[in-house]
Amino acid sequence: MAAFPEGAPCWVDAMVPDLEAGKRFYGELFGWTFDQGEADYGHYTQALRDGQRVAALYPVPEGMEGMPPAWSLYFASDDIERTAGRIREHGGEVVTEPMQVGPHGSMMTAKDPGGAVFGVWQAGAHEGFERQYQPGSFGWAEISVRETKGVDAFYPAVFPIEPVAYGDDSVDFVVWQVAGKPVAGRFKLPEGTPDSVPPHAMVYFVVDDCDGAVGTVRRLGGAVRVDPQDSPYGRFAIVEDQQGAAFSVIDPRTTVGEPEVQG
Template identity: 35%
Template sequence: MSRRSAYDPGVPCWVDLASTDVPGSVRFYGDLFGWRADMVDDPAAGGYGMFVHEGSKVAGIGPVRDGGSASLWNTYVATDDAAALAGRVRDAGGTVVAEPMAVFDEGTMVALRAPDGSYAGAWQAAAHAGAELVNEPGAFCWNELCTRDAPAAERFYSAVFGWTSRTSDLGGMAYTEWVAGEAAVAGMIPMPDEAPAELPSFWLTYFAVADLDAALHAAADAGADVLTGVTEAPPGRFAQLIDPQGAAFGVIQLNETS
């Protein structure tokens, strides 16, 4: 289902970009995906806004917080009880970075840090359920944890989000799918050996594109760098990029059967 008005608990429901240069990010993703940014006209929103694609909210954007110096994409997973989830984070050995917090009348957010060092968020919906369009060109379609400690991450995220996991060999690399109910909802890979030692575990967001080659040309013209070149995978051809503000993300041309 591409258009969404609700998400089951345990399903990634929203992504947003914390940017060191919000106007620059708005220009970049507007050029790349055709997004429009609707900024919230309220000082209490702290400069937050919504990326809109073909009339649907697909992602958020705002400035980096608390003196952060790096831009990054954040992944949020749906929950029906933010307070209970925060308790599970602590019980599983994680850190609640931001306690359950009401965001106007839109919903309740929790920010967490897992024992493997990765950060994620959880969202209990009220007026805002999450992305209104997914799995289509111009919208996010997959979220993948790149981790330095797969066993710790597997224990933690299973306990917090209720996920089960299934791991298979993908070209000599262990690839884990996180499963909620009967559906795979996210992935996990080990941190590549060539990654800089200072790079912590992180969640990577993939966006669907209609034509990968055209998207890569557009991204390069708009100032993006290549993190990982074009790769063939069962869901489709993909690549990983770094936007001009330093945030990593993926683009994938999904196969019609995906």
């Protein structure tokens, strides 16, 4: 049986211009250590927290210089070729065709109808996260888009996702459930979001103290996009590392209010 049900987030990685600088930043922020990246796989370097795999960093590949640093989100698939077919059938675009990554598994990248890029992973020897929902590891993810019509039909057609609308009139937010459990969400970017912010996958990492983590981000040369704020799901902030890759930090123990579930 696969470690992650189809449609659930199973892995994240970040492409950064300077791998060593990335290791220093995330090592101090999240307490990560790193394996020795394999040259055969583009120096893809896995991050560990307490000896468990939590994410990966890799340098910008040759020929892709100038690509902006970014975190990527991968959804689990039981059959990556079948998933690629569904993506095409339901209005998405296959950006990188399914490929075998040695004994580790198979991967592809795709773009949804709203323009957000995401990855798909079919596990081999590498099943995905060994630690999540704990400090220093993955806690949540959202696909943030400007237009929702095609997107809201797309993901449940590609993956066995059940959408549940949350929020009030001021927030357009849908939680995705897989096998009855919330795993990720779709967020509509609000009016007034700068044009420089494209549709994207936003990855959240769990921390013990949101405000303290934001202070560490600043001290390490990163930036804050959205200051710490409370929510029914935890106190969170949106930040950037010192190379410009955006992500969120969240303390899920510090909650304010109750989620608004639409009927």
